[in-house]
Amino acid sequence: MAVRKSAKTPAKTTSKKPKPDTGWISELDCYLFGAGTHYDIYQKLGAHPMNWKGEDGIFFAVWAPHAAAVHLVGDFNGWNPDANPMKKISQLGIWEYFNPGMRVGELYKFAITTDTGKILYKADPFAFSAEYRPGTASVTADISGFAWSDHEWIAARSHTDMAKRPISIYEVHLGSWRKKDREEKDGCYTYIEAAHELAAYVREMGYTHVELMGIAEHPYDGSWGYQVTGYFAPTSRYGTPKEFMYFVNYLHKNGIGVILDWVPAHFPKDAHGLADFDGHPLYEYEDPKKGEHPDWGTRVFDYGKNEVKDFLISNALYWVEQYHVDGLRVDAVASMLYLDYGRQEGQWTPNRYGGNQNLEAIEFFKHLNTVVQGRNHGVMMIAEESTAWPGVTKHPQQDGLGFTFKWNMGWMHDFLEYMKLDPYFRKYSHNRMTFSLTYFTSENYILVLSHDEVVHLKCSMINKMPGLGEDKFSNLKAGYTFMLGHPGKKLLFMGQDFGQWHEWDEKKALDWYLADKDSHRSLQKYVRDLLHLYKKYPCLYSLDHDWNGFQWINANDGDRSIFSFIRRDETGKKSLLFVINFTPVPRPDYRVGVPKKCKYTLLLDQEHGAYKASQCPTYTSAKGECDGQPYSIAYPLGAYGTAIFRF
Structure with missing residues (x-):
């Protein structure tokens, strides 16, 4: 063991609880x-x-x-x-x-x-x-004594049904969001520096939450924080524990929630970490068919061992109660639920009924979610679950896992496969955009375009789009408009809102200079307009998993690749009509069916973005059947045209 220099502080530690004569551990x-x-x-x-x-x-x-x-x-x-x-x-x-x-x-x-x-x-x-x-x-650290000033935020959160609130998440990797021109710690922003600039950007854009990757301590940058060695330690890459408290407190004071990625699925084999902690498997399963992830080269927590479950549940509570975070996005849930996840025949051990479900992990999730949300009302537990496991967001009393939300990976896959197509061929894959509307009520979903979709030769979001030049930006605006109107909360990874050209690289900062170029600035403004519209109209979030909140006008216009639908709130009085054209063919004589005789106010389109309140064009419906509706409005729908009407 090499001798290291000490990082002592000159001041004495703050006195805390006296150690009783019977021992600190009772x-x-x-x-x-x-x-x-x-x-x-x-x-x-x-x-x-x-x-x-x-x-x-x-x-x-x-x-x-x-x-x-x-x-x-x-x-x-x-x-x-x-x-x-x-x-x-x-x-x-x-x-x-x-x-x-x-x-x-x-x-x-x-x-x-x-x-x-x-x-x-x-x-x-x-x-x-x-x-x-x-x-x-x-x-050694003392995490006591921080002067929190987010009491109003925490109190309001405890009385909030998050399923009925607007949630638009900005997924961030702090080490590569922005960088300073300095050699110290690779130029990474500190928690305090990031708090100020990130809060300003998130407020301007209209996001409601940030989701942070890689906050728990991890040895390897290339793991992005998903191979953790210090589950209770905010990474020292960006500062101290109390500086991270400052980060959360500052964002709360600016009306922004904080979600952390959390990794109870596996841990690395680094010599100083949890693997074979006392010379034997302790935190991991002893059976290598359960305790090893062959694809990832990591160890799997033993969810049947009480002390290990206690370690993980107390860790979740630690981040929520000591750092005031508003939610945990639980990584790789499917790998925990299935004993044969990533394993070939003969590499896994069936459960006592001969099945592939990890019964201990199922029970762990029910226990975890019941305790965390029971002690902290309004805190979100979010599952990255990539299969069709039933009841992920149902209460454990209904035999569900008890999560607040589930990432909608199926929607993400279908959406991106459709958006990558040449517009001419989209008519043959029209159902990719409609299929998710057959099951959106089955769970409380978050629609995600996360970091995983812009790495490893998958292309950045803007480069997934077909065409050249402005066609790419027009495609992406149409896609984001569809995402906004589709039921479910929203998540975008950093850089996607201004059209980052390069795939994400954890070693480099985003290319922020692009936001000063016309096409990128226009895309960024358009996303900002969408996000502010989202927060303004309850019909876009209050009934996200209820058929009363969504109605197709025309889901079958595949030949023209046009979608039209309505979002409603609980009153049914303030509704929005969406019309989206996914081809470069303008439709100057386009007519869309509408349910009522009234004026339809155009709030946003692809060319202008959001209109000023005093300048919104209005269209009066005319009687006559169209799209199965008793009335219709005529609207010149442009190439890759988008339109959101209020009525």
């Missing part, structure tokens, strides 16, 4: 942890500044039941694996140690002696902070 703590119901176990395991018998220091506790011995190592003892032995205090295998004089900001690890005599140097699974890569040590 019998009740051990019982609850062993039962999988100690939802605040992170307040006991890990590293905690405190005053014990008049001395300031750090109290350490770690779960390592197979270990023959555990020692605390760090700069304070020259990383000597024999100097500071920890004491085993329970049958569960919890070891504890109080280190007087140790301060916040110091590096440490656990030197775990296995039952074969080998010494493993492991980072703290419950550490609140971690060393900046490529270092792998944990860092």
Whole structure:
């Protein structure tokens, strides 16, 4: 073990709870942890500044039941694996140690002696902070005492039914959103710098939430944060835990919610991480047919082990309750639900009924979602579930998994396959755009165009579009308009709103200079107009999984590749009519059926974007059957034309 320089802070730690004579870890703590119901176990395991018998220091506790011995190592003892032995205090295998004089900001690890005599140097699974890569040590931290000022936001959230609220998510990778011209930490923005600029951009554009990739500590940039080694540590790439608290607090004060990507599906095999933590499989399944992801080269959490479930549930609660985040987007849910996910015949072990469902993971999700949302009303649990698993967003009492929302991966696939087609051939794939409207009420969906769709030679969103020059931008405007009108919450990855040409690269900042060029600026303004319109009209979000909120006018105009439909709110009085032309053929004599005799006010079209309130053109319906409706309006629909009418 190489000796590192200490990152000490000059000030003493803030005194916290005194350590009782009976031990910091009580019998009740051990019982609850062993039962999988100690939802605040992170307040006991890990590293905690405190005053014990008049001395300031750090109290350490770690779960390592197979270990023959555990020692605390760090700069304070020259990383000597024999100097500071920890004491085993329970049958569960919890070891504890109080280190007087140790301060916040110091590096440490656990030197775990296995039952074969080998010494493993492991980072703290419950550490609140971690060393900046490529270092792998944990860092003592005090996360208490932050002056939160988002009380109104949290109070309002607790009384909100998110299914009936507008949710438009801006998915962000902080390390590549923008960069500073400096060498320190690869020029990445700090949490505080990002808070100010990101909040300003998100407010201007009209997004309601940001979703952050890669916040939990991870060793490899190329994993984008999906191979985690520090589940309780905001990554040191962008700053300290309290600076991340500042980030969340600042966005809340600006009316913006914060969602984190969360990865309970698997973890990497890095030597300092969770894999074979005490010399044996501990956090992962012991059976390699369940405990290994062959495609990803990672380990799978053991969802049947109470202590592991407790680790994960308490971690979810930690981000929600200690950092005030508004939701967790749970990555790779399908890989958890299916025992044969990514495995060939003979590589997986069936469940006790002979099926491929992971019964332990199913029960884990029900437990997780019930606890997190039960303790934190209004917090969203979002599933990235790529199959047709039933009841993902149904309550566990209805045999559902209990998620708030599910990513609509089927819609995403069909939408992109349609949009990539030459407009001439779209008439042969018309059903790709209508199929999702046959099942949109089955779950609470989020329509996603995420980072996964603009990497690995998949092309950027603008480069997926057919044609040259302005045709690409016109296609994308039409596509985004359809996405806005389609039932479901919305998510766009950064760069998609101004037409980033290059595929996303986590090592490089977005090409923000493009937003100053005419075509890109026009696309960005158009997306901004759509997002602000979305928040203004409840018919676009209040009945997202209810047939009363959607009506086709014409779903069958495949020959012309035109779609027309209506969105309604709960009152039925403020409705919007959408008309979208997915070909470059203008239709100057276009007529669309409408349900009522009244004036139809044009709010937005592809050429102008959103009209000013005083300048909106109006069209009066004429009696006469059209598209199965008793009335119609005539409107000159342009090439790749879009139109949204209020009536």
